[in-house]
Each structure stands twice: as C-alpha cells, then as structure tokens.
Amino acid sequence: MIARRHVLAAGAAGSAALALAACGGDSGGPGGTGSGGEVDGEGKTITMWLMEGTNASADTYIEELKAAFTEATGATLDVQVQPWEGAHDKFVTAMAGGTGPDVAEVGTTWVPEFADAGGLDVLTEDIEAAGLAEGLVQGLVDAGTLDGEMYGMPWYAGVRSILGNREMLEEAGVNAQPQNWDELLTMITTLEEHNPDWISFPVPGASIFSATPFIWGAGGEIAEEQGGTWSATVNSPEAVEGLTWYTDLALKHNSSTAAASTWVETEALAEFLQEKVPMFITGSWVPATIRADNPELAEKLVAFTIPAKDSPVAPSFLGGSLMCRFLETEEPELSFELIKMITTGDFATRWAEETNYFPGTIETMDEVVAGGDELTAVFAQQMTEGGKTVPVTPAWGKIEGAKTMSTLVGTILEGTSVQDAADTAAAEMDGFFSE
Known part of the structure; x- marks a missing residue:
C-alpha cells in the first residue's frame, strides 16, 4: 500500500513536533495477503486503543473481538483501554514519541486535529475498495474528512x-x-x-x-x-x-x-x-x-x-467516535481488517445495542431502529435528517x-x-x- 504513505511534514503544517516514529505492529514489514485476498496475519500482533466507559460490557466484547480477529486473520489483537480523561494529550504524546497503536478509537472532534498533525492515515481508498463508501452516516463522514480525504471510518454516534x-x-x-x-x-x-x-x-x-x-x-x-x-x-x-x-x-x-x-x-x-x-x-x-x-x-x-x-x-x-489507523503502523492491511470488523456487521450492531449509541452505517442503524422503540426512532430521525458536526x-x-x-x-x-x-x-x- 505504497499510496497510503505520506511525507509527514506535508501533513503536519505547524505541527513539526509530532514527528512520528514507527509504532504499533511488531512484524517489521507491511502486512501480506493470503489466499482469496484475505490478510494473512499469522505471527503478527497489532494494537488498538479503545476508550473507556462507553460500553459497560466492554470486557466481554473485547475478548470476543480478539478471538474473532485471530480466527479471521491469524494475528493477535492487543486491546488497550484508555480513559477519556487525558486521552487527547496521551494521543499527542504517543504521536510525538512513536508509542501509539496501529488502530485507535478517536472522538469526532479530534480527528481533524490529529490528521492535520500527521498522526492519522488516509482511509479513503481502503473504504472505497472495500465497498463501504456508500451508506455511511453522513455526519460522521463529515467529521472524519479533512481536505477531501477520510481519516476515520464511522463507528458510532449519538x-x-x-x-x-x-x-x-x-x-x-x-x-x-x-x-x-x-x-x-x-x-x-x-x-x-x-x-x-x-x-x-x-x-x-x-x-x-x-x-x-x-x-x-x-x-x-x-x-x-x-x-x-x-x-x-x-x-x-x-x-x-x-x-x-x-x-x-x-x-x-x-x-x-x-x-x-x-x-x-x-x-x-x-x-x-x-x-x-x-x-x-x-x-x-x-x-x-x-x-x-x-x-x-x-x-x-x-x-x-x-x-x-x-x-x-x-x-x-452528531458526536461519537471513528476508527482510525495511525499513519506509521507497519501493518496497514491488518489494521484496516480490524477497522472493517469493528465498524460493520455483527460487531458494529452489537456495540450499538450494548452502548445505546447509533452505528456508523445506515444499514446497521436501520437494524437497530427496527429493533428499538419510539424513542429510538425519534433520535434516529434527528440524526439522519439533521445530524451535523x-x-x-x-x-x-x-x-x-x-x-x-x-x-x-x-x-x-x-x-x-x-x-x-x-x-x-x-x-x-x-x-x-x-x-
């Protein structure tokens, strides 16, 4: 994925202090692809930061996510739960020192700042290639887009x-x-x-x-x-x-x-x-x-x-979180496989149901609304017709x-x-x- 790499200085105008070192993946090289186009992560580990407190059932969710990710890719997933308090500065410090994860949950209002600083990777081509560009909640797309490029995949919103x-x-x-x-x-x-x-x-x-x-x-x-x-x-x-x-x-x-x-x-x-x-x-x-x-x-x-x-x-x-890939991850393909797993399908629906937030895709949100009550329908209407960042x-x-x-x-x-x-x-x- 040579096209995904950018010269850091070009994306970090006014933020030279955030000169990133390599972070995350421990395999020492870009992720390969296995048979059928699936990512082969055998023997590799990627790290994800997940914010604390949104999901009361997060422990069970994380363990099942880790098992599913290993089954799908062969890779090991290291999930590190971070408190919201102080998280902004921890991100900045991690980006500056090269100690950040491969993938992270990032609040909607932080994405433009971190992207401009050169900390986040462009996901536009990956999202389009995966057939996920259509049907995303627009307010979350807007929040994760800077200068025409998407730096985050919509995950959940309120x-x-x-x-x-x-x-x-x-x-x-x-x-x-x-x-x-x-x-x-x-x-x-x-x-x-x-x-x-x-x-x-x-x-x-x-x-x-x-x-x-x-x-x-x-x-x-x-x-x-x-x-x-x-x-x-x-x-x-x-x-x-x-x-x-x-x-x-x-x-x-x-x-x-x-x-x-x-x-x-x-x-x-x-x-x-x-x-x-x-x-x-x-x-x-x-x-x-x-x-x-x-x-x-x-x-x-x-x-x-x-x-x-x-x-x-x-x-x-419309506030919430996007799943972002750190620019200097050594496992871009594996990282995006994780992002897809979390933000679409069963794990996206489950997160929405367990947290009472709305998922980031219209299809998944429709499923949540169909299974919800009148209150859910009203909030969903406000979000789909008026969600704004x-x-x-x-x-x-x-x-x-x-x-x-x-x-x-x-x-x-x-x-x-x-x-x-x-x-x-x-x-x-x-x-x-x-x-």
Missing part, C-alpha cells in the same frame, strides 16, 4: 433531541411534536403556566450542544471556510437570532434557575430524574441510563425532535479546550447582550483560526 415525561406533559395538555419554534414556545409557556414550580425547559449555560441546534436552526453557522481559510460566523445575524431565541427561554421564562448559567447536561438530567423538569434536551444514550436507574420513570418517557425555526427537525450535533478544522480542538462556546452561552445568561457575547466568541475563534 445525537441530542428532546426527552420528556409523558405524564407531566399530558397533565399540562402538551403531547405533540413541535413543528417549529413557535410551537415549541407554546409548549414551554403552557408548561410554565400550568405549574410555575416546574423548570419547563432547562437552558444549561455550559452545554454548547444544547444551544447549537438553535444557531443552526435559524440558518446560522459557528464558522465557515472560504478558500481554505476559516472564519467565525457565530456573531452573524442568523446565529445571533438563534442564540437569542434559545437564551430567552431562560431569561424570559422559567426554563432556568439562578445556577443555570453554569449548568451542564447532567444537572438538567438530575432535575428531570426528580420529576421537576417535564422536558429537556439530552442525548440518545440517556433513555437507557434512565431505564437502568429508574424503571418507573422510564415507562413515562417520550421524545420529540428539536425543531428548527420553520421545520420540525433542526440540525443537532462542528467545523472540521484542526483549530476546533483549541476552541473546544478554551470553552469558547460554553462561555458564550453562560455570559448571555449572566446578562451580557447576545451580540456582544457572540462578537467576543467570534474574535476568540478567529484568533485560533489564524494560528
């Missing part, structure tokens, strides 16, 4: 929609899917009038992904690329309209508390679990958590798509680290004008884009 307590909603006479912002506001004000002690629709100030559907739903963008240069647009009239509408729910209605400017999603969930909140924005993975912790409340759950200004489905952040640029990791977006929402809730807060955020983003 999306945010509105989760409600059917009993509380019906008590107030609210039970229909909102078709636009006007109808959502009517739902919220009806709940507010019915019971002023309820937090009718929490607006957690430190949760950027509860706010982005309203920026995007008004036709705004966080940032846009033109001629290879990114610039912030979160202060555009459309983005400001969406931010204003969303934050007004807290500032002009009882969709908040005095502490909401610093709330994260888990705090909104805590209030929902106490049945003080009739509906809120949360992730597709949350209903399973509620079923495990509070089966009685789980029986009351209902879901709605987050509406856009003039339509029932707004773009909503943040700006695909290496600078996004710095913006995320600086908490630019969560600071934006929080300062509005604390009294700063929307335009001033958005202008400040845009200036900070443009500083990162220009580095």
Whole structure:
C-alpha cells in the first residue's frame, strides 16, 4: 500500500513536533495477503486503543473481538483501554514519541486535529475498495474528512433531541411534536403556566450542544471556510437570532434557575430524574441510563425532535467516535481488517445495542431502529435528517479546550447582550483560526 504513505511534514503544517516514529505492529514489514485476498496475519500482533466507559460490557466484547480477529486473520489483537480523561494529550504524546497503536478509537472532534498533525492515515481508498463508501452516516463522514480525504471510518454516534415525561406533559395538555419554534414556545409557556414550580425547559449555560441546534436552526453557522481559510460566523445575524431565541427561554421564562448559567447536561438530567423538569434536551444514550436507574420513570418517557425555526427537525450535533489507523503502523492491511470488523456487521450492531449509541452505517442503524422503540426512532430521525458536526478544522480542538462556546452561552445568561457575547466568541475563534 505504497499510496497510503505520506511525507509527514506535508501533513503536519505547524505541527513539526509530532514527528512520528514507527509504532504499533511488531512484524517489521507491511502486512501480506493470503489466499482469496484475505490478510494473512499469522505471527503478527497489532494494537488498538479503545476508550473507556462507553460500553459497560466492554470486557466481554473485547475478548470476543480478539478471538474473532485471530480466527479471521491469524494475528493477535492487543486491546488497550484508555480513559477519556487525558486521552487527547496521551494521543499527542504517543504521536510525538512513536508509542501509539496501529488502530485507535478517536472522538469526532479530534480527528481533524490529529490528521492535520500527521498522526492519522488516509482511509479513503481502503473504504472505497472495500465497498463501504456508500451508506455511511453522513455526519460522521463529515467529521472524519479533512481536505477531501477520510481519516476515520464511522463507528458510532449519538445525537441530542428532546426527552420528556409523558405524564407531566399530558397533565399540562402538551403531547405533540413541535413543528417549529413557535410551537415549541407554546409548549414551554403552557408548561410554565400550568405549574410555575416546574423548570419547563432547562437552558444549561455550559452545554454548547444544547444551544447549537438553535444557531443552526435559524440558518446560522459557528464558522465557515472560504478558500481554505476559516472564519467565525457565530456573531452573524442568523446565529445571533438563534442564540437569542434559545437564551430567552431562560431569561424570559422559567426554563432556568439562578445556577443555570453554569449548568451542564447532567444537572438538567438530575432535575428531570426528580420529576421537576417535564422536558429537556439530552442525548440518545440517556433513555437507557434512565431505564437502568429508574424503571418507573422510564415507562413515562417520550421524545420529540428539536425543531428548527420553520421545520420540525433542526440540525443537532452528531458526536461519537471513528476508527482510525495511525499513519506509521507497519501493518496497514491488518489494521484496516480490524477497522472493517469493528465498524460493520455483527460487531458494529452489537456495540450499538450494548452502548445505546447509533452505528456508523445506515444499514446497521436501520437494524437497530427496527429493533428499538419510539424513542429510538425519534433520535434516529434527528440524526439522519439533521445530524451535523462542528467545523472540521484542526483549530476546533483549541476552541473546544478554551470553552469558547460554553462561555458564550453562560455570559448571555449572566446578562451580557447576545451580540456582544457572540462578537467576543467570534474574535476568540478567529484568533485560533489564524494560528
């Protein structure tokens, strides 16, 4: 696979410190192919990093994956589970020192940064040759694509929609899917009038992904690329309209508390679990958590798509992970065989079922939805019709680290004008884009 190799310096503009040494495979040469085009990995070992905590049944999954991989290729699979906390810096250190794996689970917002740094290998030709290019979840494809090349194979994703307590909603006479912002506001004000002690629709100030559907739903963008240069647009009239509408729910209605400017999603969930909140924005993975912790409340759950200004489905952040191959692996073919095994077929379906995330292929996702419930169908609709990623640029990791977006929402809730807060955020983003 000579075509897969790139001169590191060419892919690591501004990231010369990440000069990679060989990592991963221990066979000392490129992987060969056996009869029938299958990769022959006899006597070889490849290493995979898997993030901790997504799958409560990960131990069993890993052991069966290792056995299946050995049966299919003859190679040994060494799976090393890594905690999410500190994982970003561990990746960077590994890329710089040549101590990384052959294959790794990489969060969607990190892929552009690591690809730009020269740490990840292009998978475009491999995906196309394997007949996998069609039928992938587009939001994950977008997240893993930089400069027209795919650096990650979609694995799993989650999306945010509105989760409600059917009993509380019906008590107030609210039970229909909102078709636009006007109808959502009517739902919220009806709940507010019915019971002023309820937090009718929490607006957690430190949760950027509860706010982005309203920026995007008004036709705004966080940032846009033109001629290879990114610039912030979160202060555009459309983005400001969406931010204003969303934050007004807290500032002009009882969709908040005095502490909401610093709330994260888990705090909104805590209030929902106490049945003080009739509906809120949360992730597709949350209903399973509620079923495990509070089966009685789980029986009351209902879901709605987050509406856009003039339509029932707004773009909503599609986050998750892709399976990536490190550029300097000595076993590119074996590594891609592993990526295929994890992201398609039985192991992809099983991971989705065990984690309550959606798989990265439409075919597998359709199977999960068919076997799911009404909640699953609503979240799937939000994902397939509105799944959207943040700006695909290496600078996004710095913006995320600086908490630019969560600071934006929080300062509005604390009294700063929307335009001033958005202008400040845009200036900070443009500083990162220009580095």
